[in-house]
Amino acid sequence: MWRKRAVGWLIISFMGLCLLLGRLIQLQLISTEHFTDREINLLEASVSQRSQEMVIDxxxxxxxxxxxxxxxxxxxxxxxxxxxxxxxxxxxxxxxxxxxASEYSLRYSVxxxxxxxxxxxxxxxxxxxxxxxxxxxxxxxxxxxxxxxxxxxxxxxxxxxxxxxxxxxxxxxxxxxxxxxxxxxxxxxxxxxxxxxxxxxxxxxxxxxxxxxxxxxxxxxxxxxxxxxxxxxxxxxxxTLDYDMQMMAEDLADQHGIKRGGIVLLDIETNSVLAMVSRPSINKSAPFDKDNGGTANHMIKQQIMGSVFKTVVAAAAIDHGLDDPARQFDCSKKINGQPDTKYQHGMLNFNDSFARSCNNTFATVAKELKDINPDLLEEYAESLALIGPVSWQGDIYHFNNFKQLQDEEKGRVFLSGEAKKDSNFVGLTGIGQHEVRATPLAVANMMATIARGGTKEMVRVASEIEYKNSTSLLEFKEQKMEGNTIAPYTAMKLQKLLREVVINEEGTGKWFKDLPYEVAGKSGTAETGRIVDGKQLHNKWFAGYFPYKNPKYALVAVNLGVTEDTGGVNPLFADMVKGIYNLNHNEEDPSLGSTES
Incomplete structure (x- = not known):
């Protein structure tokens, strides 16, 4: 009997030993770097237990x-x-x-x-x-x-x-x-x-x-x-960011109380981002809490753009002979033909309509363009590099279709084929409402495209990747965008229209007339459809470029979701222009005065 018990205990002991040996093999040889479903690296854990380290980088x-x-x-x-x-x-x-440092503090710290x-x-x-x-x-x-x-x-x-x-x-x-x-x-x-x-x-x-x-x-x-x-x-x-311009843009966005919105500044020659600011700022303690900032970059998210879209309508009108200077539009009426109790501009020609941002003119012209070809507005938005995506993408290294900004959204003009044939929808589209959307980055790119005479280029946010010793691993070279473009003549006419917005005595950009750089651009105030405390919220824009005769910078300032009587961006845009001028002329940037909007 005792022999059977002894044999039994030997078998149990042997099986236990095998289990322990198997566990040891697992720990020492098999699962050393991926132990349990938590993927624990036993080698790293062992080293950390018997060492102390200071990570330098x-x-x-x-x-x-x-x-x-x-x-x-x-x-x-x-x-x-x-x-x-x-x-x-x-x-x-x-x-x-x-x-x-004192000897006491050194010893005490140790x-x-x-x-x-x-x-x-x-x-x-x-x-x-x-x-x-x-x-x-x-x-x-x-x-x-x-x-x-x-x-x-x-x-x-x-x-x-x-x-x-x-x-x-x-x-x-x-x-x-x-x-x-x-x-x-x-x-x-x-x-x-x-x-x-x-x-x-x-x-x-x-x-x-x-x-x-x-x-x-x-x-x-x-x-x-x-x-x-x-x-x-x-x-x-x-x-491609410029540290001084970026920090100035950050400071100005905060000085001007931008709660939701931001700034995009492009170098027109290289079509590169020099500064990009998005507000609200990231809350580092809870970065994905949308109620307290969030990580969203509103400069690459599609936004309702309002009258800035009239630039696209103007380009199509120029090419199809709808900008006859002798033609008059009734700018004391709304787009539905009813009297406009807020704006009584009277009869204006096409150029003055653009300068004063007359809704009736561009709703009318948009409908006429629809009768010629319902696809025209979308085609011209694409030709002006507006509806995106516009950031740099291409094949590099071992990456196919690498995108510098993976989270960039596309813009749009219409959502359906039926809408582009409906006169009411087209009229609203002509003034940048209804379903018209674009990112502030794309709007800046449109201004740069016009300033360059119609040449479309991808927007870069990085120029190269360097090794630790500063030698180049790879470059992101300037790259043209595919697709149709506007003619140089059309671009020249748009340039004059955008400048007229500033120099016209009644233009919506007259606040920029006395800036150190000559500015050309277009304003926009878009209804968002959101009502807070009984008030309609708006997106307020100014997009343009400067200097007018030798374009170097395209700039967009936008304030999102503000009431009609608050949140104007003209002062912010003006202070950015002044600040860039001062940086370029090696002057100390004094307290930048605001321009009344």
């Missing part, structure tokens, strides 16, 4: 402005101290002498530390190059002077650049074949999302030392510097 790529200035981070020369210094005698007096830290955190003591050289020359174990990468607290063009976050499911879905740590940051919005695969880290740069269970040195006090094996990473995305 996570290894994710960076964003620069067109002159190489950082937009998302800064490298600060700091003093790194390791906690094992508390257990040894080190030359704190010399470190104090070099840095100017004694209370449980992991390596930058002295002075959260606002670290910033060293000079000379101080860094002197500290590292001391060769004190656990004392280092290095440049550590810090994220900027305030990011310019926050919605355009976008945000990152840890998202294990998204990481696996986006990169199923890549071996990436579950802690890898991924781009969630904006350019961080569009350029994510380029920005992925090859590995972090860090200072590491091994410890025992008590936190003491395991293999002496040698600290190892670890960096990615590839010296060309992380890469830099060189954007």
């Amino acid at each position: 996570t290894g994710r790529g960076n964003f620069l402005d067109r002159n190489g200035n950082p937009l998302t981070h800064e490298n600060i020369p700091v003093l790194i101290l390791f906690p094992f210094l508390a257990k040894m005698d080190w030359d704190v007096a010399q470190v104090s002498k070099i840095t100017g 004694e209370k530390a449980k992991e390596p830290f930058a002295f002075g955190s959260p606002k670290p003591l910033q060293l000079t190059e000379e101080q860094m050289e002197k500290i590292n020359a001391l060769k004190i174990p656990g004392v280092f002077a290095v440049k550590k990468k810090y994220n900027l607290l305030e990011n310019p063009a926050a919605q355009l650049i976008g945000i990152t976050g840890q998202n294990q499911n998204l990481l696996k879905e986006r990169y199923p074949e890549k071996e990436l740590s579950i802690n890898t940051m991924v781009g969630l919005t904006g350019m961080e999302k569009s350029f994510d695969e380029f920005l992925l880290p090859e590995g972090a740069s860090k200072l590491v030392y091994h410890v025992d269970a008590t936190g003491g040195p395991l293999f002496g006090i040698n600290v190892k510097y670890v960096e990615p094996a590839n010296p060309f990473y992380p890469v830099n995305i060189k954007t």
